Amino acid sequence: MSTATPASVVPATETITIFDTTLRDGEQSPGCSMNIDEKLEVAQALVDLGVDVIEAGFPIASPGDFEAVRAIARKFGSRATICGLARSRVEDIERARDAIMEAERKRIHVFLATSAIHRQYKLKMAKEEIVKTAVEMVSFAKSFVNDIEFSPEDAARTELDFLCEVVEKVIDAGATTVNSPDTVGYATPQHYFHVIRTLKEKVPNISKAVISTHCHNDLGLAVANSLSAIEAGARQVECTINGLGERAGNAALEEIVMALRTRKDYYGVDSRIVTQKLCATSRLVSNITGMKVQRNKAIVGQNAFAHEAGIHQHGMLQERSTYEIMRPEDVGYVGTNLVLGKHSGRHAFRDRITSLGYTLDDEAFQKVFTDFIELADKKKDIYDSDIQALIENRQQQLSEIWKLNRFHTTAGTGTIPTATLEMQHEDGRVVTDAATGDGPINAVFWAMERVVGLAVKLEDFKVSSVSQGKDALGEVNVSIRDGNRIFHGHGLSTDIIEASAKAYLQALNKALATPR
Numbered sequence: 001m002s003t004a005t006p007a008s009v010v011p012a013t014e015t016i017t018i019f020d021t022t023l024r025d026g027e028q029s030p031g032c033s034m035n036i037d038e039k040l041e042v043a044q045a046l047v048d049l050g051v052d053v054i055e056a057g058f059p060i061a062s063p064g065d066f067e068a069v070r071a072i073a074r075k076f077g078s079r080a081t082i083c084g085l086a087r088s089r090v091e092d093i094e095r096a097r098d099a100i101m102e103a104e105r106k107r108i109h110v111f112l113a114t115s116a117i118h119r120q121y122k123l124k125m126a127k128e129e130i131v132k133t134a135v136e137m138v139s140f141a142k143s144f145v146n147d148i149e150f151s152p153e154d155a156a157r158t159e160l161d162f163l164c165e166v167v168e169k170v171i172d173a174g175a176t177t178v179n180s181p182d183t184v185g186y187a188t189p190q191h192y193f194h195v196i197r198t199l200k201e202k203v204p205n206i207s208k209a210v211i212s213t214h215c216h217n218d219l220g221l222a223v224a225n226s227l228s229a230i231e232a233g234a235r236q237v238e239c240t241i242n243g244l245g246e247r248a249g250n251a252a253l254e255e256i257v258m259a260l261r262t263r264k265d266y267y268g269v270d271s272r273i274v275t276q277k278l279c280a281t282s283r284l285v286s287n288i289t290g291m292k293v294q295r296n297k298a299i300v301g302q303n304a305f306a307h308e309a310g311i312h313q314h315g316m317l318q319e320r321s322t323y324e325i326m327r328p329e330d331v332g333y334v335g336t337n338l339v340l341g342k343h344s345g346r347h348a349f350r351d352r353i354t355s356l357g358y359t360l361d362d363e364a365f366q367k368v369f370t371d372f373i374e375l376a377d378k379k380k381d382i383y384d385s386d387i388q389a390l391i392e393n394r395q396q397q398l399s400e401i402w403k404l405n406r407f408h409t410t411a412g413t414g415t416i417p418t419a420t421l422e423m424q425h426e427d428g429r430v431v432t433d434a435a436t437g438d439g440p441i442n443a444v445f446w447a448m449e450r451v452v453g454l455a456v457k458l459e460d461f462k463v464s465s466v467s468q469g470k471d472a473l474g475e476v477n478v479s480i481r482d483g484n485r486i487f488h489g490h491g492l493s494t495d496i497i498e499a500s501a502k503a504y505l506q507a508l509n510k511a512l513a514t515p516r
């Protein structure tokens with residue numbers, strides 16, 4: 001039996017740098033692209049969460065990426081280090097430099113693949129050329145910014161002696177952080193431990209740089225590998241909210257942070273993350289990208305703290321720590337506690353909002369309270385998760401080019417599903433139109449497209465319930481494609497046709513507002 005001292009009483013000796021790449025590696029995953037307002041919203045949440053470094057994008061990739069990194073650097077560059085990614089090319093580094101320049105705390109992240117497979121097939125470069133290019137590009141980046149990270153892409157599959165050589169030379173050239181990407185998710189915990197330990201023991205100047213970990217989840221080992229790297233001496237961990245990322249994703253920030261916090265007794269390190277904000281940040285990223293979090297996902301899944309087995313419930317009633325290693329409130333988990341109803345007043349509602357950890361100004365409070373009253377008219381019991389959804393829904397409301405004034409649908413066996421709707425443009429024009437479809441939701445979508453004058457493809461459509469009961473609030477997430485651009489929308493209502501209409505309209509408004 002473990003005799004470890006409870007984590008809460010063991011002081012951590014060192015602080016790990018949390019490098020979040022949700023806006024770069026996460027955003028690269030199919031269907032997860034975000035527009036500039038969405039990226040700013042996520043960046044705000046990351047700053048509030050206490051992330052140390054935000055990799056805000058890959059500035060050379062597109063003008064949109066460049067503008068987003070620049071806006072994030074300008075707005076948040078005094079509260080977190082803002083990082084821009086660059087290949088080992090002059091033009092990439094210059095673009096990254098220009099994008100992050102306005103940040104007080106800034107970093108350029110230069111990468112070049114080092115593994116034999118990448119050298120031979122992708123880069124067609126010999127080892128000497130790799131070293132030379134990496135050194136030149138790190139020195140070039142260093143002429144603009146002091147904080148330089150170098151990533152030997154596919155480090156986990158690179159010959160260890162060559163990896164050590166590259167790392168030593170880029171540190172001499174000025175790299176202050178050296179990453180060890182497991183680009184293809186090939187590593188296993190002991191193997192990765194060995195890679196990091198070797199860097200720590202064999203690279204003579206390693207004490208001049210921070211060793212970083214960057215793990216992909218192809219074998220489901222990204223978090224385990226990252227923790228193993230920390231044990232071996234890595235002091236920066238690269239991760240994303242909800243483990244978002246290409247293919248099977250990156251290491252999940254919330255899992256790493258809570259593993260370190262819960263097992264401070266073992267790792268002896270901690271982070272600066274405000275863990276109480278983990279669930280809200282997870283929901284925000286999920287709503288913005290349309291990437292749903294599985295119910296049993298560690299830390300932030302809907303079931304992460306639900307004890308169903310009688311024997312567990314019994315134990316919990318005697319003493320929570322029998323079956324609970326983390327307190328739900330420590331990660332901002334909001335369950336489905338029955339809290340309020342139609343007759344709960346403004347006071348009770350404000351109290352509940354405060355205890356859920358939100359601070360709303362009077363105007364925002366009034367709007368959410370109005371939504372609450374409206375909801376309480378339709379739904380008998382209001383749960384914490386309903387209140388949370390109402391608040392987040394208001395926080396995510398963007399400026400609207402078109403508004404839905406009202407709509408009506410007919411559907412049923414033997415009838416042609418039809419939608420009639422009235423919409424209003426921001427210039428005051430009111431337009432009425434109707435359409436038929438495969439079902440009432442489909443008919444609403446067709447009618448909306450006719451009104452706004454945009455034909456798009458529905459890529460993804462998900463309905464879920466926020467709390468429980470037949471009258472539960474329905475939450476709809478949609479993704480639409482306009483050419484090669486993807487937009488996400490989120491809608492909330494006890495009526496799923498209305499929630500779908502709101503979600504679709506939000507996505508259409510984003511498409512209309514984003515220049516091609």
Ligand code: KIV
Nearest residue numbers: 111151153154181183
């Ligand atoms: O996975 C990877 O190798 C990367 C690098 C650019 C750091 O994302």
Ligand code: ZN
Nearest residue numbers: 025183214216
């Ligand atoms: Zn990556």
